[in-house]
Amino acid sequence: MKHLTTLAALLAGVAFAGSAMACETTLRSSDTHPDGYPTVEAVKAMAKEVEAKTDGRICIEVFPSAQLGEEKDTIEQTQFGVIDMVRASFGTFNDIVPETQLFSLPYLFRSTEHMHNVLDGPIGDEVATAFASHDLVALAYYDGGSRSFYNSKHPVTKIEDLSGMKFRVMQNDVFVDxxxxxxxxxxxxxxxxxxxxxxxxxxxxxENNWPSYDSSGHFEVAKYYTLDQHLMVPELVAMSQKTWDGLSAEDQEVIKAAATMSEAVERQLWADQEKASEEKVKAAGSEIVSEIDKAPFIEAMKPVYDKYVTTPEAKDLVKRIQETQ
Incomplete structure (x- = not known):
């Protein structure tokens, strides 16, 4: 029996070695989110597709939970080709690719569907082109959810209900304004x-999205959640230009197709996670305000847009985003 066990272990080792040897190229992909998170699982789905379409020649190894560093650091490593791929929020790219800054404007998108239509169309292609001059290849646009207000005092059904209230925001001038x-x-x-x-x-x-409102436990101390969806910041999967240039044209097409496929996977996983979080906090007693007239909120943003949208190019881009159906 001992000999059989040893033989089985050896065969398993040979099989593993053979599998590893089949990967002529192994690409390392970074994510700060934990294993099981929609963005992580979507890149894993992309990896499976790439491995299948290249008969195992190209493998993508996903490193979740910031194993390779935080977003800003991993973006820089990807630019230099130290890491092959990175998933990061558009917000983290703001200092690198100026075009991404506009996507942090409040109420820029009317809905999740509107955001998808913008990113999946000509504007998304333009933004992807902007990454090329920074040694990055934009591969896929993922969902990061929509941020809405929650508080411990009272339901917010109109803009006047926010008057004088104190809200935590990220350290970002746009959010403060x-x-x-x-x-x-x-x-x-x-x-x-x-x-x-x-x-x-x-x-x-x-203010935050459904899953964060849930997982943080904030719903326990702030039961009034108003779905004003003031911010929708996309997530991006990007590849190092250096890595990209080392691939054949055929393999580049395989990776692009797999990345596009992974967009649908991530967006569905995100929608499922949002629904689960919504059901959980409602069951816990949170009061959700879903019917709200956003027009006054949007109108109030005029001075914010005047301050941050200053160049003709930026004004044109915002206009085209808003006109996208």
Whole structure:
């Protein structure tokens, strides 16, 4: 029996070695989100498709949970070709690719469908082209959800309900100015301090997407959640230009097709996760305001747009985004 066990182990080792040897090229892909997260699982789906279409010649190894570094660091490593691929938020690319800055404007997108239509059309192609001059190849646009307001005081059904309230926002000038334009007070602080700050009354609330509202436990201390969807920042999967240039034209096409396929996978996984979080917080007693007239909120953003959309090119891009059906 001992000999049989040893033989089985040897055969397993040979099989594993053979599988590893079949990968002529192994690409390393970074993600800060944990294993099982929609973006991670979507890149894994892309990897399976690439491996299948290249008969195992090209493999993509996904490193979740910031194993290779935080987003900013991994983007730089991808630019230099140290890492082959990276998944990161558009927001993290703001200092690298100026065109991405406009996607952090409040109420830029009317809905998730509108955002998809923009990214999947000519504008998405233009933005992808902008990455090329920064040693990055844009491969896929993923969902990062829509951010909405939640608070511990009362339901927010109209813009006046925000007056004087204190909301935690990320350390971002656009977000601070957004809150001021809405008549509220912005309080930038680390994400980990939000729960206790709402609980103790240091702030009245915060803003984030369904899964974050759920997983953070914020729904326990801020039960009023208003779906104003003021921010939808896309996620991007990008490849190092250096890695891309080392692939044949045929393999580039395989990777592009697999990346496009993974967009649908990620978007569905994200929608499923949102639904699960929504059901959980509703069952826990959260009060959801879904019917809201966004027009006054959008109108209030005029000074914010005037401040940050200053060049003719930026104004034209915003106009074309807003006109996309």
């Amino acid at each position: 957004m809150m001021s334009a809405l008549g509220a007070n912005a309080t930038p602080m680390p994400y980990g301090e939000v729960y206790s700050s709402i609980q103790t009354g240091v702030i009245d609330g915060a």
